Amino acid sequence: xxxxxDTNIYINWIRERKYPELMLDVYTQKYLSNYVLMELWxxxxxxxxxxxxxKLQKPxxxxxxxxxxxxxxxxxxxxxxxxxxxxxxxKTKNAGFINDLCIGLSxxxxxxxxxxxxxxxxxIIKSFLPQVKIVYI
Amino acid sequence: MESxxxxxxxxxxxxxxxxxxxxxxxxTEKEAVNKALEIVIEEDEIINAHKEIxxxxxxxxxxx
Numbered sequence: 001x002x003x004x005x006d007t008n009i010y011i012n013w014i015r016e017r018k019y020p021e022l023m024l025d026v027y028t029q030k031y032l033s034n035y036v037l038m039e040l041w042x043x044x045x046x047x048x049x050x051x052x053x054x055k056l057q058k059p060x061x062x063x064x065x066x067x068x069x070x071x072x073x074x075x076x077x078x079x080x081x082x083x084x085x086x087x088x089x090x091k092t093k094n095a096g097f098i099n100d101l102c103i104g105l106s107x108x109x110x111x112x113x114x115x116x117x118x119x120x121x122x123x124i125i126k127s128f129l130p131q132v133k134i135v136y137i
Numbered sequence: 138m139e140s141x142x143x144x145x146x147x148x149x150x151x152x153x154x155x156x157x158x159x160x161x162x163x164x165t166e167k168e169a170v171n172k173a174l175e176i177v178i179e180e181d182e183i184i185n186a187h188k189e190i191x192x193x194x195x196x197x198x199x200x201x
Contacts, residue, residue, distance in 0.1 A: 007200065017192040023184075029176060030183050043197040052190045059186045063179035096200035 003028045004067070004107045006100070006116035007039040009137065014052060019137065022115055032060040033067050033106035035099045067106040077101050080128045088124060097121050108132050 005022065012018035022028075037057060044050045060066050080101060081092045091097040100121045107114035113133045116122055122134050149170070157169040 008198070011196050011198050013187065013191050014196045015192075015194050020191070023187045023191065026177075026180060026184060029180060039200050040196060042199040044195075045197055046195060048193070049195040049197075052193055052195050055186050056190055059179065059182035062182065065179070065183070099200055 001028050002031060002110055002112035004031045004033060004103070004110070004112040004114050005036070006103055006114065006118060006122075007036045008117045009115050010036065010040060010056070011043070012117070019115075022137075029065075029112075030060075031065045031067055031106075031110055031112050032057070033103045034069075035102040035106065037066065039099060067110055069102060069105060069109065073102075073105045073109065076105060080125075083128070084124075091121075091124065097124075101125055104129055104132050104134075107134075 003022070003025075009019055009022065013020075013023050037053075040053050040056070041050075044053050057066070077098070081098070084092060100118065103116075104114060104122065104125045106112075108129060108131060113135055114122075115135050115137055117137050119136050122136070126132060126134055149166075154166050154169060157173055158164070158166070161169055161172045163169050163172055
């Protein structure tokens with residue numbers, strides 16, 4: 001089973017060792033979105049934090065498990081942002097939401113189940129991308 | 138790590154092999170077995186990295 005973790009899952013693991021059943025599960029094939037990697041690097045404010053992210057990314061990069069999006073994915077993202085109703089339009093100016101959209105599409109790109117704690121953004125994303133399999137923690 | 142191949146004679150579940158050929162999108166049984174083992178090793182390396190970084194309390198959440 002392919003799985004992808006949202007940034008909040010990694011942050012909870014790095015800070016508090018939360019969700020060991022996900023992070024240490026030998027029976028899943030773990031993938032990393034390059035948007036998650038970007039968000040983790042954005043939160044690495046110290047040398048120690050940089051070393052932690054380098055350690056994390058190394059085996060994913062070595063195994064070719066870092067997911068990058070293609071042109072068609074970005075067209076889809078643009079179309080979703082364009083189709084969002086007035087009530088959700090503020091989300092189109094929110095970098096975190098756009099990253100989440102990219103993370104959702106990354107999961108879809110490799111057929112992975114996405115694990116996240118962010119119900120509010122991903123419920124909206126799921127309404128536009130019903131094929132994405134999401135598990136809310 | 139340099140790859141070294143040796144001939145092995147062993148009993149393997151043929152149903153698993155048939156399924157693995159499809160899942161891994163490979164043509165030969167040899168490729169299927171080697172690819173499956175490669176995935177196990179890659180996963181172990183990822184899990185070891187997770188073990189090393191867990192609980193180090195060093196990252197800030199920038200995006201909500």
